[in-house]
Amino acid sequence: MPAVLVVLGVVGLFLLSTLLNKNTQAPMDLKNVDAIKCCACSNYSCGIKQQMEEEEE
Amino acid sequence: MLDKLKIALVLLVIGSMSGLLIWGTNELTADRIEENRERARLAVYVEMFPDVDVNKMVFDSVEGSNIVEIITMLDSDNNLLGYALRGSHNNPFGVVNVVIGVDRNNSIIDVKITETDNTPTYVSLLPNFLRNLRSQDIRDVSYDTSTGATSTYNSVRSIIEDAKLLVAGDTILEAYQEVISAAASYQLLFEFSDETFAIEYLIKDDAGQRIGYAYHATVDGKELALIVDQDDTFLGFVGIGHSDLDSAFTAFEDYQDTAIKDITLDVSGSLEDQIATVFEAVQTLLTTTMHATYDNLVRFFEVFDDSDELIGYAYIGRAEGYNGDNVMKVTINLDGEFVKLEELSTNDTPNFFDLAFSAFEPFYGQTSISQDDAIDGYAGASASGASLYLIISSALSYHAERMAE
Amino acid sequence: MSWTIFFTAIISSMLINNVVLLRFLGVCPFLGVSKKTESGLAMSIAVMFVMVMAALVTYLLYYLVLVPLNIEYIQTIAFILIIASFVQLVEMFIKRFSKKIYKSLGIYLPLITTNCAILGVAVANISENFIDYGTLPGLALAVTTAFGAALGFGLIMFSFSTIRERLESANLPESWKGVPVALVTAGIMALAFLGLAGIV
Amino acid sequence: MAKQVKKSKQELSKLQNLTKGFLKENPIFVFLLGMCPALAVTSTLETSFGMGVLVIFVLVLSNVVVALIKDFIPKEVKIPSYIVIISTFVTIVGMLTEAYAPLLHESLGIFIPLIVVNCLILGRAESYASKNNVLNSAIDGLGMALGFMFALMAIGFVREFMATGAIAYGVFLPLPFEGSIVNLETYLFNIAVFSGPAGGFIVIGTLLAIYNGFEIRKQKKAELERQKLIEEKKRIALEKKRQRELESAGGKA
Structure with missing residues (x-):
């Protein structure tokens, strides 16, 4: 059973940190970046690149 | 609030399901994994000794040598197949671990580098060198001199040299035990440079008491030992790792259990004469000098x-x-x-x-x-x-x- | 144990077992973010911070929780979750305390969770059995190795981004432009790095 | 380079869904996802195949589970849920491999746990399974994983052949045969660099360039066709216009 408890523990930790992070506003004009978008994106340099370029413009 | 609760509940369910699944899979596979790991650990030995019974391996650790461990290999009927000597040596490039397989007649089955930090390009120069060691007698092993990988080569070589000592050491002890059954260990005392005999060993019993001395010499290309007890009483000759000279030794049986100083030899035969030379040299040594019973x-x-x-x-x-x-x-x-x-x-x-x-x-x-x-x-x-x-x-x-x- | 072992660990994980070129960890960010020197360096700094901290956290988790409880088999899930939560916390702190840092480093943090170099180094640290040196020296060694790996990552990101800036303007066949030529260049760099194998 | 794949709005058939991963949406050659394993475990055909099989398991299972529970997962905790699900399956698959194919486990080593951070899996969960039904998600997972495996095996085939002159040499999987399927006389060529790190980069780069070459030719052809079609249409329009002009002129006359 310790396996289940430890897994639950780390899941809880992750949940907590995710929620905390979600609820913290990114400073002013910057958007929150979503990890999953980078992964699901079909461009090899992920969404990050476009976002950077947008910011530079 | 309700949202937060829902989130927590969903993650709780997912987390427990995942934990349970992993735990369950582990219950199913743990034994098999353990068995596989054990088999992988012993694979190098099984490859050298295909008939070995894995459950009957005896691991003896060795100290004060590049050899770390001697593993005795028995088959399922308890027949001795040979020994594996696991050695480890540090050179300036890191550690080299070697396993040497030796069959019961002391001939090398295989030498394998199991793990090393040494540069792979250089280590890859060694296989031919290792292959040439196969089926050589470990007590009389000869090496190719040049491999291009000096450090790794020297490490492997010093491990083999120690293995040689250990294996040869065992045959020496076995030989002593034919004459003094209580012999349990021996210790180098003196190496002679220009005498008819080469080495003097001190023989001890398992309590560490001095019970005799052995003088090694080479006659007709074969190593023999003259053994006396702690009071210099002549106990006999014995061949080291062979019995080729046993018939010549019979000529000396008459003098057994006599103080070596008091013996006057009377033997004939060419081999016997050579052995008599050794005997007389030892006799001279033991009459002119005495054993000192201090450790150093x-x-x-x-x-x-x-x-x-x-x-x-x-x-x-x-x-x-x-x-x-x-x-x-x-x-x-x-x-x-x-x-x-x-x-x-x-x-x-x-x-x-x-x-x-x-x-x-x-x-x-x-x-x-x-x-x-x-x-x-x-x-x-x-x-x-x-x-x-x-x-x-x-x-x-x-x-x-x-x-x- | 002498101090030289730490030096050896850094050199070895930075050059001889370079994460990107010789262990193939972190290839995706390597291809994605190395187009500009500036962004490559920012990414490397973020990776360095997370990699060192992740090595510390996973090592402690493994030897203080998993091993005593005899549940080493949940290593994978535990490590990825603890790394992911760590990244989230770091992101949160950066958001809160410095807009400037968030603008330059923060945007790479989400990429880092799925950067296999972080998890790869953490898992490799465990399988290297640093614990044989004792718990604390082992921890120090694990962290040092992670630091060296991050330095190696940064080195490659930097040197590769400078090469890449040239490649962009090179006159190449249409089909080789972009990633293919970048990969072949990386292959040639890997060949060069193989030559460092003997230095420790 | 056409990296952006056009999102086709119309529904793909089941078969198309299964086969799209091979060329049109190949995870490695088109999306460049999972490059780490693509470089690291492709030094031989067997390890490539083995890695492919593991990815098939993980991707299909995680896609199915994500599609099953997609309605229950709150939007804020999508990533945590997906990561937990994926890493659960990776852990399980890792244990099964170690138990039933220990040699494969040993040769893949650290890259089994690293399936967790393979963006292919997380990416499919996010962009497909969370929006489609269970059956389609399973087919999508299978198709993409097969495409991944196909790419790995293509790389592994080239690398192993160049490095040893053999095809499928030394089988790690619990298959009923051992040894090499085809072994040329190895001393003819034995370019060890291809089994090493540098070979991985170079082979993938070259295969990618070849793939791009074909794509570019296809695009050019399509472009040419389009141009022709446009010209044809223009010509027809022009002719019609002339005819009309003629007619109207004739009418006037």
Whole structure:
């Protein structure tokens, strides 16, 4: 059973940190970046690149 | 709030499901994984000894050698298949781990590098070298000299050399046990440079008591040992790792259990004559010198001046220096004064050894040496100096003890 | 144990077992973010911070929780979750305390969770059995190794981004432009790095 | 380079869904996802195949589970849920491999746990399984994983052949045969660099360039066709216009 408890523990930790992070506003004009978008994106340099370029413009 | 609760609940369910699934899979596979890991660990041995019964391997750890472990290989009917010697050596590029498989007749089955930090490009130069070792007798192994991977090569070589010693050592002990059944270990006492016999070993029983001495010689290309007990009673000859000379040894059976000093040989035959030469050389040694029973001493003998008058005693001692044993001769005069120190053999760096050696010259004429005074002299050459101090102080106190009797 | 072992660990994980070129960890960010020197360096700094901290956290988790409880088999899930939560926390702190840092480093943090170099180094640290040196020296060694790996990552990101800036303007066949030529260049760099194998 | 794949709005058929991963949406050659394993475990055909099989398991299972529970997962905790699900399956698959194919486990080593951070899996969960039904998600997972495996095996085939002159040499999987399927006389060529790190980069780069070459030719052809079609249409329009003009002129006349 310790396996289940430890897994639950780390899941809880992750949940907590995710929620905390979600609820913290990114400073002013910057958007929150979503990890999953980078992964699901079909461009090899992920969404990050476009976002950077947008910011530079 | 309700949202948060829902989130927590969902993650709780997912987390528990995941934990349960993993736990369940582990329950199913744990035994098999354990078995696989064990098999992988032993794979190198099983490859060398295909018939080995994995459950009957006996692991004996070895100390003071590049060989870490000797594994005895038995098949399912308890027949001895051979030994695997696992060795480890550090060179400047990291560690080299080697497994040497030796069958019951001491011939090498295979030599494998199991793990190394050495540069792979160089390690890959070794397989031919390793292959050439196969089916050689480990006690008489010969190497290709050049592989292009000097460090790795030297590491493997020093591991094999130690394996050789261990395996050969076992045959020596087995040979002794034919003559003295109580023999449990032996220890190098002295290597002779220009005698008919080469090495003197001290034989001990399992309580560490001195029970005899062995003198090794080579006759007709075969190694033999003459064995006497602690009182120099002749116990017999024995072949080391072979029985080829046994028929020649029968000529000496008549003299068994007699003090070696009192024996007058009368044998005939060419082999017998050669063995008799060895016998007489040992006899001469044992009549002119006596065993010293101190740990760091080998033997002592009387010293005479030109007019054959006794002027003192010489003690030969050995102790571990910086790079192997130092063997020294210590002369003590009739007043018990330390009068001379001579070097018989050393592997220590000459500069340091000389520094240590000269540090003891000021003590000539003294009957005892205090450790503190000695250390001041040889500071800077501590290993060499400590070995010389041990030899000299052993000689002095042994001498004092003998004179008191 | 002597101090040289830490030096050896850094050199070895930075050059001889370079994460990107010789262990193939972190290839995706290597291809994605190495187009500009500036962004490559920012990414490397973020990776360095997370990698060192992740090595510390996973090592402690493994030897203080998983091993005593005899549940080493949940290593994978535990490590990725603890790394992911760590990244989230770091992101949160950066958001809160410095807009400037968030603008330059923060945007790479989400990429880092799925950067296999982080998890890879953490898992490799465990399988290297640093614990044989003792718990604390082992921890120090694990962290040092991670630091060296991050330095190696940064080195490659930097040197490769400078090469890449040139490649962009090179006159190449249409089909080789972009990633293919970048990969072949990386292959040639890997060949060069193989030559460092003997230095420790 | 056409990296952006056009999102086709119309529904793909089941078969198309299964086969799209091979060329049109190949995870490695088109999306460049999972490059780490693509470089690291492709030194031989067997390890490539083995890695492919593991990815098939993980991707299909995680896609199915994500599609099953997509309605229950709150939007804020999508990533945590997906990561937990994926890493659960990776852990399980890792244990099964170690139990039943220990040699494969040993040769893949650290890259089994690293399937967790393979963006292919997380990416499919996010962009497909969370929006489609269970059956389609399973087919999508299978198709993409097969495409991944196909790419790995193509790389592994080239690398192993160049490095040893053999095809499928030394089988790690619990298959009923051992040894090499085809072994040329190895001394003819034995370019060890291809089994090493440098070979991985170079082979993938070259295969990618070849793939791009074909794509570019296809695009050019399509472009040419389009141009022709446009010209044809223009010509027809022009002719019609002339005819009309003629007619109207004739009418006037």
